[in-house]
Amino acid sequence: MTTDFSESTATTAVIDSLQETPDQRLKEVLSSLVTHLHAFIRESEPTQQEWERGIAFLTDVGHMCDEQRQEFILLSDVLGVSMLVDTINNRKPVEATQSTVLGPFHVVDSPPRALGADIALTGDAPRCVVQGRIRSVDGQALPGSVIDVWQADDAGYYDIQLPDEVPPLNLRGLFTADDHGDFWFRTIEPRHYPIPDDGPVGNLLRATNRHPNRPAHIHFIVGAVGHSPVTTHLFIASSPYLDDDTVFGVKASLVRAVRTVDDPALAEHYEVQNPFGLIEFDVVLDPVDEPGSDL
Amino acid sequence: MTTDFSESTATTAVIDSLQETPDQRLKEVLSSLVTHLHAFIRESEPTQQEWERGIAFLTDVGHMCDEQRQEFILLSDVLGVSMLVDTINNRKPVEATQSTVLGPFHVVDSPPRALGADIALTGDAPRCVVQGRIRSVDGQALPGSVIDVWQADDAGYYDIQLPDEVPPLNLRGLFTADDHGDFWFRTIEPRHYPIPDDGPVGNLLRATNRHPNRPAHIHFIVGAVGHSPVTTHLFIASSPYLDDDTVFGVKASLVRAVRTVDDPALAEHYEVQNPFGLIEFDVVLDPVDEPGSDL
Numbered sequence: 404m405t406t407d408f409s410e411s412t413a414t415t416a417v418i419d420s421l422q423e424t425p426d427q428r429l430k431e432v433l434s435s436l437v438t439h440l441h442a443f444i445r446e447s448e449p450t451q452q453e454w455e456r457g458i459a460f461l462t463d464v465g466h467m468c469d470e471q472r473q474e475f476i477l478l479s480d481v482l483g484v485s486m487l488v489d490t491i492n493n494r495k496p497v498e499a500t501q502s503t504v505l506g507p508f509h510v511v512d513s514p515p516r517a518l519g520a521d522i523a524l525t526g527d528a529p530r531c532v533v534q535g536r537i538r539s540v541d542g543q544a545l546p547g548s549v550i551d552v553w554q555a556d557d558a559g560y561y562d563i564q565l566p567d568e569v570p571p572l573n574l575r576g577l578f579t580a581d582d583h584g585d586f587w588f589r590t591i592e593p594r595h596y597p598i599p600d601d602g603p604v605g606n607l608l609r610a611t612n613r614h615p616n617r618p619a620h621i622h623f624i625v626g627a628v629g630h631s632p633v634t635t636h637l638f639i640a641s642s643p644y645l646d647d648d649t650v651f652g653v654k655a656s657l658v659r660a661v662r663t664v665d666d667p668a669l670a671e672h673y674e675v676q677n678p679f680g681l682i683e684f685d686v687v688l689d690p691v692d693e694p695g696s697d698l
Numbered sequence: 699m700t701t702d703f704s705e706s707t708a709t710t711a712v713i714d715s716l717q718e719t720p721d722q723r724l725k726e727v728l729s730s731l732v733t734h735l736h737a738f739i740r741e742s743e744p745t746q747q748e749w750e751r752g753i754a755f756l757t758d759v760g761h762m763c764d765e766q767r768q769e770f771i772l773l774s775d776v777l778g779v780s781m782l783v784d785t786i787n788n789r790k791p792v793e794a795t796q797s798t799v800l801g802p803f804h805v806v807d808s809p810p811r812a813l814g815a816d817i818a819l820t821g822d823a824p825r826c827v828v829q830g831r832i833r834s835v836d837g838q839a840l841p842g843s844v845i846d847v848w849q850a851d852d853a854g855y856y857d858i859q860l861p862d863e864v865p866p867l868n869l870r871g872l873f874t875a876d877d878h879g880d881f882w883f884r885t886i887e888p889r890h891y892p893i894p895d896d897g898p899v900g901n902l903l904r905a906t907n908r909h910p911n912r913p914a915h916i917h918f919i920v921g922a923v924g925h926s927p928v929t930t931h932l933f934i935a936s937s938p939y940l941d942d943d944t945v946f947g948v949k950a951s952l953v954r955a956v957r958t959v960d961d962p963a964l965a966e967h968y969e970v971q972n973p974f975g976l977i978e979f980d981v982v983l984d985p986v987d988e989p990g991s992d993l
Contacts, residue, residue: 406941407950408781408798416946417778423907432742433906437777439738444782447730453723454783458770465760465770475753475760482732483712486703487739488749503703611728612718646701651711655702 414441460603467602473507477604480504480650481613493633498540499689503636503652506622508561513551513577519673521589522576525569528557531661531680532673533637534587537580537625538687544584545688548627552576552588554620559596589675592661593619595642598649608649618644618653623686630688637684659684709736755898762897768802772899775799775945776908788928793835794984798931798947801917803856808846808872814968816884817871820864823852826956826975827968828932829882832875832920833982839879840983843922847871847883849915854891884970887956888914890937893944903944913939913948918981925983932979954979 406416417437424430449457467474479485485504493502516522521530537548553575555561562573574593580586597615600608608615619642626632638645638653640660645653661680664670670677701711712732719725744752762769774780780799788797811817816825832843848870850856857868869888875881892910895903903910914937921927933940933948935955940948956975959965965972 406943406946406948408778408785408946408948410782410785413778413782413785413946420908420942420946421906424905425907426905428748429905432744432748435738435742439734439741440777440779441782442737443730443734444779444786446734447727448786449727449783451783451787453727454774454780458768458774461756461770462760462763462768465757465763468757468760473753473757475756479749479753482735483703483708484735484739485749487705487708487736488744488746490703490705490708491739491743492746610719610721610724611716612720613715647715648701651701651703651708651715653701653703 410445414438417441460607463603467604472599472602474602474604476507477598477602478607480598481604481608483651486651489634493631495631495633495689496540498687500625500633500635500686501654501656502633503654503657504650505634508555508563509551509553509622509624510563511572511575513553513575514572516576516578516588518578518581518585519587519589520576520578521674522552522554522574523556523589523591524573526557526591528591529679530589530675531592531682532587532589532675533621533682533684534585535684535686537584537586537627538685539627539630540687540689545627545630546580546582546584548580548584548586548625548686548688550578550580550586550686551624551626552578552590553622554590554593555596557591557594559594587673589673590621592639592680593621595619595644613649614644614647615649616644617648617650618642620652621682623684625686625688627688630690633686633688635686637682639682705740709733712736755902758898762899767894767897769897769899771802772893772897773902775893776899776903778946781946784929790926790928790984791835793982795920795928795930795981796949796951797929798949798952799945800919800929803850803858804846804848804917804919805858806867806870808848808870809867811871811873811883813873813876813880814882814884815871815873816969817847817849817869818851818884818886819868821852821886823886824974825884825970826887826977827882827884827970828916828977828979829880830979830981832879832881832922833980834922834925835982835984840922840925841875841877841879843875843879843881843920843981843983845873845875845881845981846919846921847873848917849885849888850891852886852889854889882968884968885916887934887975888916890914890939908944909939909942910944911939912943912945913937915947916977918979920981920983922983925985928981928983930981932977934977 464474537545578586600615619639620636624634638658664681665678667677759769832840873881895910914934915931933953959976960973962972
């Protein structure tokens with residue numbers, strides 16, 4: 404049999420060619436990819452020159468990738484794909500704390516620190532307090548929960564971006580909630596910052612009149628026995644770019660104000676200057692289904 | 699306004715972010731890309747690990763690209779995208795000779811040769827004759843048409859793949875049709891051959907139990923005054939892989955038998971051994987619309 408390629412047979416022909424794929428999941432994903440990739444071509448009808456430009460763009464993205472830089476992840480980020488994958492993989496009850504993307508800066512293990520520790524190892528910027536309670540969706544507190552925290556500084560840089568300027572593990576901490584499920588620590592307010600925009604993805608942002616910025620946020624991974632861990636951010640309500648995070652990471656339920664507290668006794672308790680900023684961020688975890696619980 | 703990313707708002711949010719794109723065509727193409735890329739993610743629901751595998755695959759494809767090797771084009775080829783783009787950009791009346799992909803081997807100018815020339819510059823394999831007439835869709839012959847031809851040898855290699863073994867411009871020729879619109883030349887039968895499969899695209903073919911081969915073919919670009927040129931192949935009917943060309947390039951109307959001719963006088967005329975193989979390939983071109991012809 405001779406095949407006869409045409410616009411109407413194209414997609415079926417390619418999907419048919421995948422029929423002998425031994426890994427059924429690979430076959431499923433590739434067939435879906437071909438279907439939607441062809442639908443994109445049919446709808447946009449790229450000229451030969453536009454197709455060549457697309458090939459050249461992808462090639463540039465590939466050439467930008469090395470051990471330090473992952474330009475394809477940046478591309479996935481600015482097209483909302485990373486967040487879509489994250490959200491699909493972290494469907495939770497509405498009461499549970501929602502996830503957002505891990506990001507590229509969780510590359511070192513956060514150091515265990517005592518509750519109340521100051522994770523800002525340098526500088527004299529005013530310290531604020533972050534506190535919250537870890538609970539299950541039924542409201543029960545989760546003592547002994549583990550809270551992994553990392554963030555940019557007040558200029559928008561993570562420690563690993565400033566190896567000669569700040570001590571290692573600056574603005575990182577691994578905390579264990581107390582008997583009430585509570586945690587608290589001192590830090591400085593993070594600043595918004597741009598994703599790396601000196602490559603092809605930056606060119607794409609400029610060509611679409613988009614800025615490269617993410618709103619100010621503190622990263623969290625919170626885990627507790629019997630519950631699904633959540634990877635998320637606390638977003639600072641006063642930050643610019645909450646409405647147009649270049650990676651689409653913002654969920655409204657994750658935005659928190661920095662409340663100014665004027666209470667000398669409380670300031671002394673937390674070992675911060677009075678008045679001070681207080682950010683409250685309770686985290687609600689979804690129980691893992693027990694084996695057989697659906698029976 | 700704080701955005702609130704969710705599965706249901708994701709695609710709109712990304713398309714909204716493209717609204718200030720100055721180039722309207724870029725905005726249109728990117729919006730279409732985001733729509734279909736998100737549809738693929740929603741349908742396939744990749745795990746985080748599968749997404750990472752996709753990122754790693756694209757990165758490997760990028761790293762395989764250099765001045766000699768274009769792995770993203772190979773990826774486009776084996777997913778049928780190159781042929782779909784080619785076919786969309788070359789819609790023709792059904793009577794006209796249909797297009798197929800240019801391929802990567804038209805990188806040197808074909809040498810002008812006299813009608814009847816032998817384009818096989820080496821070896822003693824039996825010569826066959828390729829002949830045809832260039833016509834317009836209304837049947838009128840097109841004298842002076844230009845016929846650019848290139849092909850692999852009887853082992854499946856192009857001249858530029860064998861720089862130390864064959865003279866430059868082996869199996870290439872640029873012919874001008876005679877007063878009847880006719881052309882003819884001598885050559886050897888090309889062999890089927892694999893696309894380069896030592897990279898990530900080859901790994902993809904193996905993972906899907908696909909072979910890397912293209913059926914035997916001779917490339918043509920044919921042009922005539924007042925007509926759209928056509929870039930196409932003549933496929934050899936006896937070749938394997940006509941039904942499963944790895945780049946989906948086969949259109950049934952482009953397949954031709956090599957007919958054995960036992961005619962000493964004709965063999966002498968063509969300066970080939972008797973009997974000889976004859977391939978007939980008429981090419982029908984679509985007139986370019988004259989400016990104002992629709993008025």
